[in-house]
Amino acid sequence: MERLVIRGLHVAVEGQEILKGVDLEIGRGEVHALMGPNGSGKSTLGYAIMGHPAYEVTSGTIELVAADGTRRDVLAMEPDERARAGIFLAFQRPMAIPGVRLADFLRHSVTNVRNPDRKEGEELMPMREFRAELKAKMAELSMDPDFARRYVNDGFSGGEMKRAEILQLAMLRPGFAILDETDSGLDADAVRLASESIAKIGGAEMGILIITHHEQLLEHNVPLRTHVMLGGRIVESGGPELAAELHKKGYERIRVAYPDAAAAERAMEDAAGLAGRAVPAGAGA
């Protein structure tokens, strides 16, 4: 099985180091949870894996390692190449693209991702075939088909944005999906629906990294491993029981157990002032 392998990853935003050596390995078919307090660097990891230009990898590696040992250097790829290589990021705050219909965008996207060698200007996936598939997927996710005619994330409610991200996940069927707080801003029912949807979409072919503060999203997606991030590093990993513990008791035990990481967390807060730090719009770190 193909694996996404991250080693010693250091990432800086506008000169400030956010990730200070992250190691993480996810195999296809595995579900991992990434938890941690605000500002610990969880979203930064997602952006760095996807290749956001404002997130500078200062050292470390991200590779896709095939079952036969063939390695692909993810860091050498543009974001679109990463998508075509099978990496997907569900955004915490996806961008609005006014005037562009979700269906049109998705048809283009699906065409490219399924035909990694497609050249610009070549034919898109046939409309009829695409529509049939989109309609079926939307039905599975209990979505109104009219939704696909709306402009991408333009005027969407928080819940609609998250559902649109899940729809894209379902259509693109990536090898590795990073879900960045797909549960944030949703009520309990919506979280349950999202959790069920993700479980339906995933499976033996998809490795999933779920970034979350809560354990509800994990209800139908029981993680093989739960990782705790603090001060830009993964300080502890465990089974599903770790997610439950963090959800119930918070991060105090972690802070006490890893004083260096807790100090790094405080330093990062002091350096930027958590609220005022100039991160790119929509890029909550």
Next chain:
Amino acid sequence: MATALETTPVNGGPSDETAALKSVEINKYDFRTDSPAVFKARKGIDAEIVAQISEMKGEPAWMREFRLDAFKIFESKPMPKWGGRLGIDFQDIYYYLKPTEHQGKTWDDVPDAIKETFDRLGIPQAERQFLAGVKAQFESEVVYGSLQEDLAKKGVIFTDTDTAVREHADLLREYFGTVIPPSDNKFAALNSAVWSGGSFIYVPKGVSIEFPLQAYFRINAENMGQFERTLIIVDEGAHVHYVEGCTAPMYSSESLHSAVVEILVKRGGRCRYTTIQNWANNIYNLVTKRAMAYADATMEWIDGNLGSQLTMKYPAVYMMEPGARGEILSIAFASAGQHQDAGAKLVHAAPNTSGRIVSKSISKNGGRASYRGLVKVEPGATGSRSSVVCDALILDEHSRSDTYPYIEIEEQDVSIGHEASVSKIGEEQLFYLMSRGLTEAEASTMIVGGFIEPLVKELPMEYAVEMNKLIQLQMEGSVG
């Protein structure tokens, strides 16, 4: 002064600027002059050339006098000092070519770049030859003969303006030059002196034409010109949608195109005029377009401008009687070496009139797009409402966008809104689309397509498709 003004009013500016706003538009078909000439006026312009043009056309005395008077006005008027840089040598231009000349040219003469664009736009061969000026006319007689017959039965007149001078003299003379007199601006005067071709349309009372009338439906060949002259009269309760031009690049060896379009929409009538023009990069495209809308009449201009060296075009609606409505939607795309100085003008000359301007501009590769618009509320035009929205999208740091919104309000109790936005394609939008597998170029094209979508969806289907393809080509940098 304004009461409900939602934005800082800008004073009228230098009077020649606002006066000149009363000016300027264009034409779509183009000449080539190096073909064997049957008749070609010599280069340059003077009274003798103007008289000669009139004589060649066998015009009545009144039109000859109209031209000669206009020429005097042209000579007396200074060049506009605003807008874009105008490096025009009026003596280095041919002002009249007999249309038979178009037939002298062959497909081999058409530049490869133009041919390639036709290919990529998927324009049929017959139409390509027409667009490239190889054929003087599209096969309109064959294709549109029955259409003409149908229109004629309803009393609709749809012909070229030269023919109208001969065959519909009384009707034409009553309105010709009344909406845009030669004294309006230097280029309107020039057009009035040397005009050739253009459309003449009359839609009788209560007649509604369901499909868009297109310039190349016209049978007569004399529809191409640098100095096209169009006059549309929509009688009471009548309805027409006229579509001019097309999205294929207009190829021309001449550098100046200066058209005049006059429209009257009478009580309860409705007129929509759609133009998409894509000029070669050497062209000065200076056009005066204006409509008068009377009681409860609606006039809509939909205007797309691509290419050219400099375009100065500000379609206007004068709302002359209560209940009149004017709407102007425009898109400008300025790329390397291009300046689009485009905009709109709404004049509220009667109570309870309403207007809307939506302008979208895109600048790329050092191109410059300017919005220049005027909203004027005259004394007595109480209860008038206007809204102006102009959005500019700048694709790189070499490109430029300016907004010159002029607002003159001489009445209380009116509501005038103005919103302007300038945005750059955001790194976050690009990243989002790229994270879904779109290349950077595809992502930019998609964002630009979305930006103009609100206007493109107003276009007839085939134009919308072509417009989108054209934007794609522009984004690839493979055209103009």
